[in-house]
Amino acid sequence: MSPTKVIIVGCGIAGPVLALLLKQKGYEPVIYERGKRDAGGGLSLMLQLNGLRVLSKIPGLVEKLSGMPIDKSTMFSIVPSDERLLVELEFPEQVRQHYGVGLMGVQRSKFLALLVDTVIEHGIELHFERQVVDVETTDEYARVKLNTGETDTASFVVGCDGLHSNVRTALFGMQQATFTGLTQTGGITEGVFSNEKPTMFNFYGLNMHCIAYAISKTQYSWAITQRESETKETWRAMDEAAQHSVRNGPFSQLPSGVGDLVLKSAQITKYGLYDRPKLESWHRGRVILIGDAAHATSPHLGQGANQAFEDADYLVQLLVKHRPNASQESTTAEFSAWFKEFEEARIERTAMLVRGARETGETRVVDGLEEARKRNDAVCAQWAEGGSALRRMQDLYNSK
Missing domain, CATH: 3.50.50.60 (FAD/NAD(P)-binding domain)
Known part of the structure; x- marks a missing residue:
């Protein structure tokens, strides 16, 4: 047969x-x-433990992946008058040590x-x-x-x-x-954070959140989430005029390296965030x-x-x-x-x-200085308990 x-x-x-x-x-x-x-189309993916476990069932595939294993997770507030390090975690390295595979951008x-x-x-x-x-x-x-x-x-x-x-x-x-009410503007940038241990960064601002993570030894993929009117999900690069406007707009003035990510990005795209x-x-x-x-x-x-x-x-x-x-x-x-x-x-x-x-997404993107400070304090509290990061990952990965 x-x-x-x-x-x-x-x-x-x-x-x-x-x-x-x-x-x-x-x-x-x-x-x-x-x-x-x-x-x-699209920028990057964070392959996580559960996904890498499946990919490892295809002989030779994981070994051929062109990406960067993530060692650290760092969270900053870039809210004016409340700029500070919120949390620094080694859980990506802990996950890899515990399970043999971890996170990869x-x-x-x-x-x-x-x-x-x-x-x-x-x-x-x-x-x-x-x-x-x-x-x-x-x-x-x-x-x-x-x-x-x-x-x-x-x-x-x-x-x-x-x-x-x-x-x-x-x-x-x-x-x-269903449009979630949030959009993302993102790109891939060379040379910013390139001397850092491969890291996943979360930057919390006013009416915005930025995530950035290593996808190679020199490149970071980044995406800034905002609450604004609907933008279609196309995953295509913006036209040159629109990209120029973003590179020279308010995002390029953000602190802690976020502005450099935007200013030095070779291509910038914008898209709405949807779910079903x-x-x-x-x-x-x-x-x-x-x-x-x-x-x-x-x-x-x-x-x-x-x-x-x-x-x-x-x-x-x-x-x-x-x-x-x-x-x-x-x-x-x-x-x-x-x-x-x-x-x-x-x-x-x-x-x-x-x-x-x-x-x-809703809790990351808040407006108003007081609400932003409350969110920042909540982020600190969320990750404060010893071992909580690894337990959260176990719940996410459905693993023991």
Whole structure:
């Protein structure tokens, strides 16, 4: 019997990892991606313990990562009249010592290129500029319709097509993503903090928060979060005039190195932050959603990509559990039962993290000097208890 064919919609973060895990278990994944290869977009990712655990199941992948392990977390207030060091933590190094892997900052475009190269090396069929516009499920197969008018069928379909998922729309109808009320302006900068131990910085200001972390020995990725009117989520660089305005605007005057990050950034982008309301089910028949297509989140816990990897890993674990032979025939009712089991393990966990990310963004960005000082004091108190950082990471990673 031939291997079970699986159509994966989307070649962003979740799709390639799922395809590689399925291939290892004897499945025949086929990926359709609406965009071009090397289309770019986005700045960076913080790969965390739970995500790196999944990536380590793909032989040789983690060793090829072009990124920077993070050793330290430092938090500063840059509020006028309240500038101070709030917290300095060694928890990233503690996590790595405790578990063998920790946190790693990576440039998004390089990471995506590595995933695509690895998919191709493993002989997985991959089609760029092929947008899935509709999907249907029957008693015997699942079928996708492409923007070219072509169709393709498989045993089952996994929608990994992100925040603006066509698979989600096909299953559950059009649902607008929810703007969180926050935007980010960010870039990648050479030479600022380059002599520091690789660090994740959090800078707390008035009506703003800045995160910056190392992605190489000389580069830091940064993003400034503000509360303002909606800006669409495009992940593309701003035009030159807009970038010039940011480099020479108020951000460039911020203290503690934040201004230098902005002023010296080669490219600057701006985007709105969105999440999705909780779905009670992620599947219909032989079609299931994972990653941002199922539970898009704002970035304030750094768990968007890492939860997508958890999804992919657990889905494959369930398939192996119920279908030890990847070539065996399975009914639609069986797939539906397995996907329901998957949802029971994943929906509440991811919904909790989506809520937590939104709440974290809300508490980071406050206006008014008095409110900003209260927030700063709360940050100090939050991390004051000995060992609390490692315990918080264990809760986040669902680890003991």
